[in-house]
Amino acid sequence: MLSIREISVAYGNNPVPAVENFSLEMKRGEIVSIVGESGSGKTSVIRAVLGCLPGGGQVSRGNISFEGRLMSELGKEEWQRLRGTEISMIFQDSGAMLNPVRRIGSQYVEYIRTHEKISRRAAWEKGARMLEQMRLPDGEHIMRSYPFQLSGGMRQRVGIAMAMTFQPKLLLADEPTSALDVTTQAQIVRQMLKLREEYHTGIIMVTHNLGVAAYMADRILVMKEGHIVDAGTREQILNHPSSAYTRNLLDSVPAMGGYRFV
Amino acid sequence: MSDTQELILEAKHVTKRYPVSGGRTLTACRDVSLHFYRGRTLGIVGESGCGKSTFLRMVASLEKPDEGEILYRGQDLAKLKGEKLRQHRQKIQMVFQDPAAAFSPKMKVMDIICEPLLNFKRIKRSEKEAAARKFLEMVELPGEFALRYPHHMSGGQRQRIGIARALTLEPELILCDEATSSLDVSVQKTITELLVKLQREKQIAYGFVCHDVALVQSLAHQVAVMYLGNVMEILPGDQAASGCVHPYTKALIGSVFDLHMDFQKPIESMDDEAPSPFDMLSGCPFQSRCPRCMEICRRERPALKEIGEGHLAACHLAAQGETE
Known part of the structure; x- marks a missing residue:
């Protein structure tokens, strides 16, 4: 479905690319997690897929194709048809994506009627129906609310509901649970896994939380300074990481009942 | 176990309310009683809005409790004023979550670290650089950093500066409010190691507030679990993983994604969200989400009761000795 071939992403005049030689092949209904620390280029990768790199960023090498079509050759209108329907994205804080002075309903209706x-x-x-499917109680009420009237977890569910409206084939998730409490995080993760069951959606999950990445993913990519340092199935990465970096990363995650410092 | 430990600070039945628009009140902390011992760490966990940061701010004398008292070596902090309060502040220092926002961007690292020392006239201006270098070394940073500005450093380095600043006045208690939460895991680990090392060397007491249960139980001697302003359970850090009895603590721990978890098993999570903290119901604060809510839970608020050595829980189930 999605094929990323040896892409490099560079920002402005910076000679050092943020991402170098990144490749990924994805089938429908597959979940791939990209993990790495801040500045490792994981967000740049999924933004490149959606063609929305910020601040003068561009794909300087390689190509990305979605269902056999080269993304770089798409015209403006084709992009518009693709984004938000076949490929959609959820962000760390969906509240920031919504206009604070407009009610959710008005923005949701505008989005649906664009496509x-x-x-x-x-x-x-x-x-309203989509919101209720995301287990938000009383979709009508949410549609009439302003974003600030909802909690972080509810806003995130609104974001997921909007992203799933047209049952996209590919969902790009950029740290969707990082700003949430652990209990809410668990709810959102369950919700995202249900998307695959119900709609056979492929998901690229970008996160720095290795536990979430491992729980959700079929495959995990570990990135460091713009390069893939480790890639494989969940079992390979967790039990037999090939690079020292991944091993160190795994060791740093505190575990319940695990290593104690005191 | 508390007989052998030296009590530094004691919070007794502390309640803090904030007025909100519409004539309502928000109870941020309700009847919180916790203790800080020399050379020990008290970890406080809970979801956002559970009052853990408000509690720390009261301990640091940044807020005054509405009810109850906070006793530092027997002395009520609410009664301290003016110069006495200023002198007292040396004893309790704080490390904040966002190290980028905690410093003035126009000050060099050496000015940041030495500001408390100069405020309390512990050093002369001419000794500033030497003092800064000494504290930088303590937090394992090179001495040249004294001449840098905070924006020239990484997040982990900045957090070390924050710790260095908190150390300068040789406090007995350091309060860390989500001090490692904005850092990458590998950096988080090194900062945690540093904090633990400093504790061993200087016998500092820590109040460590964090939403990451797994991290807190790995470094705290005692863990307090808070929910909507109430302390639900207090238990020794090494028992947090297996020994918790309160349904809320279990739910909190159950929703942690762990690398060693069984990936085939669906993650546990409570379906609904925490109720509004405004109009508190009678009875147990957790009643609306508790899977084992009983008749009595709706009527009566459970008190914190000792159920084991150093282990307290506010739950009717635990009080009845029926925990599993």
Whole structure:
């Protein structure tokens, strides 16, 4: 479905690329986690897939293709058709993605009607139904709320509901649980796994939380300073990491009942 | 076990309320009683909004409790004023979550580290650089960093500066409010190791507030679990993983993603969200989410009761001796 071939991402005039020689092949319904510390280039990779690199970033080498089509050759309108319908993204804080002075419903309806020719009423109902599917109680009520009236976990669910409206084939998740409490994080992770069961959605999960990455993923990529240092199935990475960096990373994660400092 | 330990600070039935718009009140901390001992770490965990940071701010005398008292070596902190309060502040120092926001960007590292020393006239201006180098060495940073600015450093290095600043006045108690939460895991580990090493050398007491249960239980001698302003359970750090009895503690620990967990087993999580902290219901604060809520839980708020050595829980189930 998605094929990333040896891409490099560079920002502005910076001669050192943020990502170098990154390759990834993904099938439908597969979940791949990209883990790494801050500045390792993991976010740049998924932003490159969606063609929305910030601040003068561009794919300087290699190519990305989605269902056989080269992304670099897509026109503006084709991009518009693809984004938000076939490929969608959720961010660390979906509250920041929403306009704070408009109600959720008005933004949701606008989004649906950008991609589909349906009436306002039908779009509203579709939105409310999606929200309820994401286990938000009373979708109608949420549609009439402003983003700041919802808790972080609820906003994140609104973000996921919006991203899943058109049942995308690929969902890009950029640290979707990092700003949440552990209990809410567990709820969101369960929700995302259900997406694969129900819609056969492929997910690229970018996170620095190795526990979440391991729980969700079929395959894990470990990145460091723009390079893949380790790649493999969950069992390979956790039990037989090939690089010292991954080993050190795994050792640093505190575990319940594990190593104690005192 | 508390007989042999030296008590530094004791919070007794501390309650803090904030007025909110609409004439309502938010109870950030309710009847919290906790102890800090010399050379020991008290970890406080809980979800956001559970009052753990408010409690730390009261201990640091940044807020005054509405009810109850905080006793530092027997002395009520709420009664300290003016110069006495200023002198007292040397004893308790704080390390903040965001090391980028905790420093003035216009000050050099040596000015940041030495500001408390100069404020309390412990050194002369001419001794500043030498003093800064000494403290940098203590937190395992090169002495040349004294002349740098904070934005020239990485997050982990900045957090070390924050720790160095907290150390300068030789406090008895250091309060860490999510001090490692914004750092990468490998950096988090080195900072934790540093904190533990300093504790061994100087017998500092720590108050370590963090939302990461796994991290807290790995470095705390005692762990307090808070929920909506209430202390639900206090237990020794080495028992946190297996010995907890409160349903909330179990739920909190159950939702931690662990590298050694069984990946085939679905992750446990509570379905709903924490109720609003405004209008507190009577009865147990956890009743709306508790899987084992009983009749009595809706009527009566359970008190913290000792159920084992150094282990207290506020739960009717535990009080009845029925924990599994």
